[in-house]
Amino acid sequence: MRMSGAVQVLNHFRRSKRARWLIIVFACLSGVYFLTPVLLNEAAEGLIREDGLVKADVIVALAGDNRCNREKRAAELYHQGWADKVVVSGLSYDLGFHTGVAARRYVISLGVPEEKISMISETLNTRAEARALNELMRERGWNSAIIVTSAFHSRRAMYTVERAAPGRTFYSSPVPTGAPEWTPRSWWSRREDVYVTVREFTSWANTLVGGWQ
Amino acid sequence: MMNLRRRWALRVLISLGLLAAVCVALFFALPALLIAPATVAKSDVIVHGAISKHSEADKYVIDLYRRGMARKIVCVSSQVSRELYPSDYMRESLISQGVSAEDVISLRLPLEPCDGAYLTKIVEFLKANGWRSALYITNPEDSRYSNNLARRIFEREGVTLSVSYSPEDREELTRNWWRTHWKTQRMVGEAMIISLDRFYSQCR
Numbered sequence: 389m390r391m392s393g394a395v396q397v398l399n400h401f402r403r404s405k406r407a408r409w410l411i412i413v414f415a416c417l418s419g420v421y422f423l424t425p426v427l428l429n430e431a432a433e434g435l436i437r438e439d440g441l442v443k444a445d446v447i448v449a450l451a452g453d454n455r456c457n458r459e460k461r462a463a464e465l466y467h468q469g470w471a472d473k474v475v476v477s478g479l480s481y482d483l484g485f486h487t488g489v490a491a492r493r494y495v496i497s498l499g500v501p502e503e504k505i506s507m508i509s510e511t512l513n514t515r516a517e518a519r520a521l522n523e524l525m526r527e528r529g530w531n532s533a534i535i536v537t538s539a540f541h542s543r544r545a546m547y548t549v550e551r552a553a554p555g556r557t558f559y560s561s562p563v564p565t566g567a568p569e570w571t572p573r574s575w576w577s578r579r580e581d582v583y584v585t586v587r588e589f590t591s592w593a594n595t596l597v598g599g600w601q
Numbered sequence: 602m603m604n605l606r607r608r609w610a611l612r613v614l615i616s617l618g619l620l621a622a623v624c625v626a627l628f629f630a631l632p633a634l635l636i637a638p639a640t641v642a643k644s645d646v647i648v649h650g651a652i653s654k655h656s657e658a659d660k661y662v663i664d665l666y667r668r669g670m671a672r673k674i675v676c677v678s679s680q681v682s683r684e685l686y687p688s689d690y691m692r693e694s695l696i697s698q699g700v701s702a703e704d705v706i707s708l709r710l711p712l713e714p715c716d717g718a719y720l721t722k723i724v725e726f727l728k729a730n731g732w733r734s735a736l737y738i739t740n741p742e743d744s745r746y747s748n749n750l751a752r753r754i755f756e757r758e759g760v761t762l763s764v765s766y767s768p769e770d771r772e773e774l775t776r777n778w779w780r781t782h783w784k785t786q787r788m789v790g791e792a793m794i795i796s797l798d799r800f801y802s803q804c805r
Binding site for chain 1 (some may be wrong): 681686
């Protein structure tokens with residue numbers, strides 16, 4: 389009796405166009421519900437580029453980290469012997485301070501000798517920073533660099549730097565993910581991570597279309 | 602069948618075109634949407650939160666102070682690099698421009714995920730000092746949101762608030778803003794902040 393009821397329902401679905409649409413819509417909604425987190429996680433993971441560590445001429449800590457974890461990572465790599473020089477980066481303010489100088493001070497406090505540190509200035513965005521870095525590397529005769537930046541920024545930074553300095557070799561070694569740094573897993577559940585991630589996607593779009601510089 | 606497909610394709614194209622037109626219109630309307638009229642009222646304290654690379658708000662703050670709009674100034678910022686607080690430098694700058702040293706305070710804020718958390722810290726500080734009214738100087742693109750969010754947070758704590766910004770900052774920010782990277786970044790960034798904050802209870 390129960391079996392024939394089920395067959396009846398199945399037959400009804402087979403015959404009814406509306407019922408078939410209902411099933412399709414339900415399947416699509418379920419797909420979206422279960423796939424969205426997977427896709428969002430994958431998209432965020434896609435922002436990261438991490439290369440194997442290789443000895444290079446210089447370690448470059450890109451600007452823009454209020455916590456200075458990029459500089460901390462650069463100092464760690466220096467102490468591990470991956471390069472003999474460190475570059476820090478920053479902006480000057482009319483108020484009389486320079487974020488690059490503060491970053492340099494911090495790297496010195498972490499045990500990197502002052503004479504091993506160079507600085508690039510007025511790096512308002514990644515593309516300006518990449519051009520300044522290329523200029524510095526040309527002046528100093530450096531041909532390879534380990535780029536240290538936040539994980540969410542690492543792929544775009546490498547894309548930008550490699551285009552600004554063709555013929556030189558760059559390796560990416562981003563700051564490890566995890567609080568208080570950006571965490572790609574379930575990034576949409578944390579306000580601080582969601583802003584960074586959405587902004588990075590927007591910046592990617594701007595970089596790819598060659599927009600504002 | 603072919604006609605039906607064509608009709609659907611046309612519908613999709615028209616919808617996409619309309620969506621693109623709305624996005625473009627919203628983009629160019631950002632200054633009007635984000636910047637509210639400045640309101641200046643006599644207060645116990647000026648909270649100077651417009652400390653950024655492209656801001657000239659210090660002159661505006663000094664002008665308000667000299668006009669007697671408030672007797673104290675609190676410069677607020679979080680760190681922009683390791684142990685580097687722009688509010689400390691702003692305090693020194695205001696003193697060098699003639700503001701009495703005992704009337705200016707630098708308030709160092711910890712790094713927080715959103716404006717709502719910063720504003721809560723600021724209002725706690727104001728209350729601890731016994732101030733009941735504040736004139737909040739912010740960046741122009743942040744004025745409408747601050748007018749809404751900050752006012753709500755401050756008034757919940759019994760502190761009346763007016764929000765203003767430097768007219769020079771507004772003029773500079775809105776001049777050919779869509780052609781300049783930092784101006785577009787600030788406008789779009791603010792729009793993103795406002796949209797995202799709505800989804801997180803600690804930021805509303």
